[in-house]
Amino acid sequence: MLERRFSVAPMMDWTDRHERFFLRLLSARTLLYTEMVTSMAVIHGDRERLLGFNPEEHPVALQLGGSEPDEVSEAARIGADFGYDEINLNVGCPSDRVQSGRFGACLMKEPELVARIVEAMQKAVSVPVTVKCRLGVDEQEPREVLPAFLETMKEAGVTSVTVHARKAWLKGLSPKENRTVPPLDYGLVHEMKRAFPEMEIIINGGIRDLDETAAHLEHVDGVMMGRAAYETPYVLVEADNRLFGEKKPIPSRGDIVRAFLPYAHSQQSKGVPLHAMTRHILGLFQGVPGARAWRRHLSENAVKPGAGIEVVEEALSLVDDPAPAMTEA
Template identity: 70%
Template sequence: MLILKRKPISVAPMMDWTDRHDRFFLRLISRRALLYTEMVTTGAVLHGDRQRLLGFDASEHPVAVQLGGSEPAELAEAARIAADFGYDEVNLNVGCPSDRVQSGRFGACLMREPDLVARCVEAMRSAVTIPVTVKCRIGVDEQEPEEALPAMARAVRAAGCETLIVHARKAWLEGLSPKENRDIPPLDYPLVYRLKQSMPDMEIIINGGIATLDEAAAHTAYVDGAMLGRAAYQNPWLLAEVDSRFHGESAAPRSRLEVLEAFLPYVERELAQGTHLHAMTRHILGLFQGQPGARAFRRHISENAPRPGAGIEVIREAMQKVASVPAAAAAQ
């Protein structure tokens, strides 16, 4: 198991995206980036199919689970269950703005209740020995971020949380959809930098709108790490330089085609267990973004992977679309 003491680069928990197939795939590109599950609610963990919800491949380490909830006892039990599954970290969601989390009194609406969040953190920490972290926004609705974010940070730090991940936008629970909440509220990176200055003993990870490793590196001059979201999903090759650039590893990363070759045995195992090909291939569509043949690669997979009985030949045929690109075109 590879456990990180430093986590300068991580990939955000993203609903419908960072499932176990995606995480296995991303791990073939970077050994070191910290990966997160999709948010899992405490109710689902306590009463649902735990293997389906929490099961993961050992190669995914280091991997963290994100929980959604607001009842300390339930979060403590869910955290214990997740720790027993072998996760390296448990994270509490205090940032998701969807209608679903509002009705359940968790996610971004918890920005209004830092004392409750602190009690949740305290309960979770009492139940597990792995790190308990929090991911939040800079504020919600009418809150003043200059007041709301430090208040949340102080509360969870007092409860023993050593790492706060901050999506540097306010969340608007009324008037904006979850999708709009990812883009429309303005980013305020300097506020997060100031938080780190005022709380130097707390690990602060910044999230929101980070599109390149250059941007991530620029943030780490002010905070402890950067969390990539949609950029890392839509262009997963973005992670290929994480190990060398942020962890000093000298080994060359796999090529894109080598990543797919390494992915194929996993796909075969999953197909044999009844997983549909499309459930896995939807995560690899952006691997060749910006490369010659990328459009043909995406089209072939998109058109053929959803078909009944589709197997790994779909991936191999798509690989030929990029492998057969003339050398002159590939060099452009």
């Protein structure tokens, strides 16, 4: 059974295959998500570029965006054939792009359409179909809208929903502002778990570390971490021990970098530029002496023509690599 006790959110321009491989070096058990991919792109685009991933990334879920049941279900089938462990429907992204396409957070206004989409997806694939939503959009009252939305999802056969604990404002706020400006309402998400005990309720939004994660797990089934997992990725290094009951050594930051180098070298041999990978590891040494020098060296040198993994090795020599604070749970 797929575990969703802890996951890293789908994040546009961030959670590509290189980022997911890197995060997998930090945690073996955390569920990882792709960036949102539109159903039309999956059907008509370069599937290997859009959907390709490394076997080491498992467990990994594909997030789709779309509003036509036949199209989204066909994209789900294609994703399942690629080997993804879960197919997730985006009902939370507030960008102008998704508004013009009538999907993402717009779908909070059309729960019956969402039901038709997920029902079609479930018929097309054998892997779990899940939904990620907001508390509501625009002038909707979350305490009315969210329970009704979850009830509709339950009736459609959805057993797992991730709730970003903010409303989305489709007018007046940018996508970036929608990630921070609308106030968080964790309590409402906790209430939804009590109201829908048979559903798996995952909470998302503003969660920064494993202490906060553990506190939320007293109320809900799982926690999805977003920007903190990208900006300060070393917070994930104790997830397997603290959240999944493992008892294994904790690698240092330097250990993680050295484990990433063979992957980076292999990808470069396939034509992937170094900066496409090193941009994801800039935050690894956040809070450690030398972190600024690490970021600067990678940012300035990984983009140069012919840059190879020696750039990363040079950057690593500029930072302290303290031993982990703990070695087992």
